Amino acid sequence: MSGGQPNPRRALRADLLDFTGDPGLGAPGLGAVRHRPDHWLLIEHGRIVGVLPGAQLPGPDWLCEDQRGRLLIPGLIDTHVHSVQLDVIASYGSELLDWLERYTFPAETRHADAAHARAQAEAFTDALLAHGTTAAVVFPSVHAVSVDALFDAARRRGMRLVTGKVLMDRHAPDGLRDDVSQAEVQCEALIARWHGIDRLAYAVTPRFAATSTPEQLAMAGALLQRHAGLTMQTHVAENRAEVAWIAKLFPQARSYLDVYHRHGLLNERAVLAHGIWLDDADRALLADSGAQIAHSPSSNLFLGSGLFDWQAMADAEAAVSLASDVGGGTSLSMLRTMADAYRVQALRGVRLSAFKALHTATLGAAQALHLDHEIGRLEPGCMADVTVWDWAAGPVARGRDALARDLHERLFAWMMLGDERNLVTTLVAGRTQYKRRNDDYGASETTDGSNQRRAAAA
Numbered sequence: 180m181s182g183g184q185p186n187p188r189r190a191l192r193a194d195l196l197d198f199t200g201d202p203g204l205g206a207p208g209l210g211a212v213r214h215r216p217d218h219w220l221l222i223e224h225g226r227i228v229g230v231l232p233g234a235q236l237p238g239p240d241w242l243c244e245d246q247r248g249r250l251l252i253p254g255l256i257d258t259h260v261h262s263v264q265l266d267v268i269a270s271y272g273s274e275l276l277d278w279l280e281r282y283t284f285p286a287e288t289r290h291a292d293a294a295h296a297r298a299q300a301e302a303f304t305d306a307l308l309a310h311g312t313t314a315a316v317v318f319p320s321v322h323a324v325s326v327d328a329l330f331d332a333a334r335r336r337g338m339r340l341v342t343g344k345v346l347m348d349r350h351a352p353d354g355l356r357d358d359v360s361q362a363e364v365q366c367e368a369l370i371a372r373w374h375g376i377d378r379l380a381y382a383v384t385p386r387f388a389a390t391s392t393p394e395q396l397a398m399a400g401a402l403l404q405r406h407a408g409l410t411m412q413t414h415v416a417e418n419r420a421e422v423a424w425i426a427k428l429f430p431q432a433r434s435y436l437d438v439y440h441r442h443g444l445l446n447e448r449a450v451l452a453h454g455i456w457l458d459d460a461d462r463a464l465l466a467d468s469g470a471q472i473a474h475s476p477s478s479n480l481f482l483g484s485g486l487f488d489w490q491a492m493a494d495a496e497a498a499v500s501l502a503s504d505v506g507g508g509t510s511l512s513m514l515r516t517m518a519d520a521y522r523v524q525a526l527r528g529v530r531l532s533a534f535k536a537l538h539t540a541t542l543g544a545a546q547a548l549h550l551d552h553e554i555g556r557l558e559p560g561c562m563a564d565v566t567v568w569d570w571a572a573g574p575v576a577r578g579r580d581a582l583a584r585d586l587h588e589r590l591f592a593w594m595m596l597g598d599e600r601n602l603v604t605t606l607v608a609g610r611t612q613y614k615r616r617n618d619d620y621g622a623s624e625t626t627d628g629s630n631q632r633r634a635a636a637a
């Protein structure tokens with residue numbers, strides 16, 4: 180769906196929550212938490228312009244939406260998700276390499292068809308918005324048409340989206356392999372067509388070291404050299420069988436991560452999914468290069484890949500963001516992703532606070548992507564990518580919410596018990612791009628599809 184013409188001045192009243200810094204791993208402290216219960220968030224021409232206490236009405240020329248009693252946070256950021264894998268979500272019974280062969284590669288092959296690619300890109304971007312995700316770093320397929328379809332769908336929704344053609348010139352079936360020169364020509368054309376257009380950015384996207392020849396990895400590194408500001412996305416050290424295979428394919432490399440380093444692929448705009456089977460030297464290399472690990476707990480639990488060592492990453496001062504990794508992950512919901520991250524850390528003896536989890540999915544990811552001037556905060560000047568949530572949905576969660584004694588307890592219950600059913604509305608650049616049906620807050624429909632009422636009536 181997409182909204183109509185936005186009102187240039189729009190105000191939302193709710194409990195505003197965002198972060199001014201990193202709350203850190205460990206006991207929940209309020210130091211970096213900015214909680215403004217019952218406030219108006221003021222939006223003008225798609226950007227946040229200020230905040231007012233709830234009792235202070237914005238004025239007659241503001242279109243006001245009273246969401247009192249609800250939670251308003253920045254749009255969530257998913258730093259690793261596959262738009263072409265919605266069809267294989269929840270596929271039974273395998274580990275990574277077998278799962279790719281049995282389920283994923285056949286599904287991706289279908290994206291050579293432009294009509295299929297377009298339909299899936301529409302469904303995928305709508306699904307992100309319906310889960311409260313307003314910005315994402317995305318793997319499409321090896322086919323240029325899948326990249327065009329995804330950029331086009333995101334652009335029409337006004338989203339911040341980073342993606343690029345998947346590079347695979349070996350160890351993949353017919354219909355999913357490119358070659359070095361063909362891939363380079365396609366990447367150059369896609370970069371020229373999309374990079375820097377509106378809120379879109381291009382990512383050089385080798386799937387993982389096993390499916391690209393050294394020549395193709397070198398070509399990917401050269402693309403990054405040639406074009407400043409490109410992102411690099413790939414997978415690293417997800418599963419032990421995969422790590423052993425990479426060691427055989429690249430015997431000269433010190434580690435799996437070092438394969439990427441040797442080909443010029445690690446920099447401050449590199450996003451590497453998983454990073455479970457790393458050592459201290461790898462983590463130091465990540466910190467030095469500024470590359471981030473997109474931690475994908477739902478996928479790691481589902482495929483049985485392993486338990487990510489977040490504490491070691493924090494000790495090394497290496498960046499961590501959070502990712503659904505659908506279709507290895509089983510939900511696009513970043514709430515479920517945060518809850519799974521809590522479970523993974525619990526199995527390692529570490530307690531992930533709700534503050535740290537939500538920070539990682541908002542401001543932390545924005546900073547790791549060098550986009551915190553635009554997203555991840557409720558700060559004047561940032562784009563108005565915001566989401567409004569019920570603190571609780573259903574009688575059990577509502578009962579738990581009513582008993583919460585402080586903000587962290589309340590947010591933690593929201594994170595552990597909530598999902599996309601808690602989501603009321605999603606705004607992208609100040610426009611309503613998702614609104615829950617049959618919502619019960621009693622406002623009237625307006626032309627842009629949002630629920631709105633005048634401040635005078637609020």
Ligand SMILES: [Zn+2]
Pocket residue numbers: 259260261414452504507
């Ligand atoms: Zn992945």
